[in-house]
Amino acid sequence: MRAQLDFLLNEALSAVTAGAGSFEPGDLDPQIERTRDARHGDFTSNVALRLAKKLGAKPRDLAGQIIAALPESPLVDSTEVAGAGFINIRVVPAAYQQELRIILESGPSYGCSEIGADQRIIVEYVSANPTGPLHVGHGRHAAFGATLANLLRATGHEVHEEYYVNDAGRQMDILATSVWLRYAELLEKGLPFPSNCYQGDYVIDIAARIRREHGDAFDGDTNALAAVLADTDTEPEQRLDRIVTEIKAILGERNFAIVFDAALASVLDDIKADLAEFGVAPQNWYSERSLVDRGAIAHAFELLESSNMLYAKDGATWFRSSALGDEKDRVVVRENGVTTYFASDIAYHNEKRERGFTRLLDVLGADHHGYVARVRAGLEAMGSPQDLLEVRLVQFVTLYRGNQKMQMSTRSGEYVTLRALRDEVGNDAARFFYVSRSNDQHLDFDLELAKSHSNDNPVYYLQYAHARVASVLKRMSEEGIPGPDPQMAELSRLVEPEEHALMVALSRYPEQVALAATNRAPQQVAHYLRDTAAAFHGCYNAHRVLVDDTALRDARIVLALATQQVIRNGLTLLGVSAPESM
RNA sequence: GCGCCCGUAGCUCAGCUGGAUAGAGCGUCGGCCUCCGGAGCCGAAGGCCAGAGGUUCGAAUCCUCUCGGGCGCGCCA
Structure with missing residues (x-):
């Protein structure tokens, strides 16, 4: 319209x-x-x-x-x-009446448009290190990213969703180390478990499975390791690196890899299942190791080299990112010859570019904002236009249990998992709650409040509107009332102010979807749905649908059906179910 | 110290890229089913849009500064 x-x-x-x-x-x-x-x-x-x-x-x-x-x-x-x-x-009033027919003809595609038809966009989100289960912060990323992808798809963009798996690097070595130390406990080796190793119970579970499948095959001489563990004078992180080194020595490269891979597979499978249950399914899980193995880093370095953006200093290799808007130059190859995380990421983004996307959309945690300038610099150095990379930052989720603020840290194992949250409040409420606030706004998530299945959960309000229509339809068929033909119905009978307000609300849906996609603002859909459901409830309370006047009844049924369709379409975009009954 | 995000009703938040009298939910107070689902509806109270300047026909929105909160500023990821 x-x-x-x-x-x-x-x-x-x-x-x-x-x-x-x-x-x-x-x-x-x-x-x-x-x-x-x-x-x-x-x-x-x-x-x-x-x-x-x-x-x-x-x-x-x-x-x-x-x-x-x-x-x-x-x-x-x-x-x-x-x-x-x-x-x-x-x-003219007829315009709104005609819109109802368009809604019912279009069905699930009502609200879709082609405003992004020439865009190929890759949306990368969550990408949490596979070192433990996802927590409630990741849940926000998942809900936001998936909804954004839905919105972009609905507006005609070609969308590819991807999760970048950091399956290489120090954190993963620390996970493998944590698993082996738990394994050693099962063998009663009498070694302490450092506080900066991963504390979660899942580590013990992985160790137990390795014990079952491999027996004591990974046992070895632990004297040197015990000495390092006992050395409390060394700075903890430095000491942890030495612990990793000792365990690698005990196991040998081959066996360490077995423990490492078992830990990775276990955690990653859990993350995949968790997200799938949450309605989040990236098309691709992009392995950092595969990037390294394929030589993508070397390839990216060649590109940077050819534009003279690399130089050597202090035994390391640096990227001249300060020439392209970054605060300072960044190391890509360390003094010890190991490439940095940034090197992988620059290669990964270059690889996205070479896959031919017209837009790279990264959904990142707010703590990564300092990282954006250098990645952008990297892409630019390799020949990309400045606006190829688009970054959306998601602010933190602060978890409360009642008034009690909860500290969260993956390493310490003291955090509430996404799965626990979903079990408590349900997928629908979680998805809706996560995206109903702007991504650049901090989110206070009160577990007690979210857990209580009380009436103050806004998602029920929307679902109830949908279910109410279903209930009317059920009643209709029970009483043998025939369903109307939308084309033939006398929609000019819809003259009540509440009916008009509802029709106006419904006709706004396509532009709201377009706007939310353009603004990368899923919360606008959530708020729109709230308004629309309110218009419906108001109308429903004021005017009976199943009246004796056949023509009026048919017109109102068409209005109810159109309302149901729009709410269902909107909820689907948000990844929330539209139930027939509550 | 520098950079990014934020500050809107008692609380939690919207506010359509500068528009007309700033909106919801929860909470508070008062009403509404012999009627399709009361997880609903109707009404009331509640605001110096953190503060001060500036830009213009017009500012919650854009610019500068101040105050307050969060997050960054590694040869970690």
């Missing part, structure tokens, strides 16, 4: 501004907005106000000219110049 008015207004604008060279219609989107106040009509545009100065005209005069140039349309009821120079448009 808005798209049609947009078109009309553009026609009028180009007629009015035909002689004025500097004007470009594209600058002005969105030109048409919904009015907030019904007295201003249905739609309004401020173009006359915005163009007045540029064209050297008075806003109200200009508005009048634009209105005069507006092509005839069966959609438009009346137009007026209001206030300082607003163009207010009232559409």
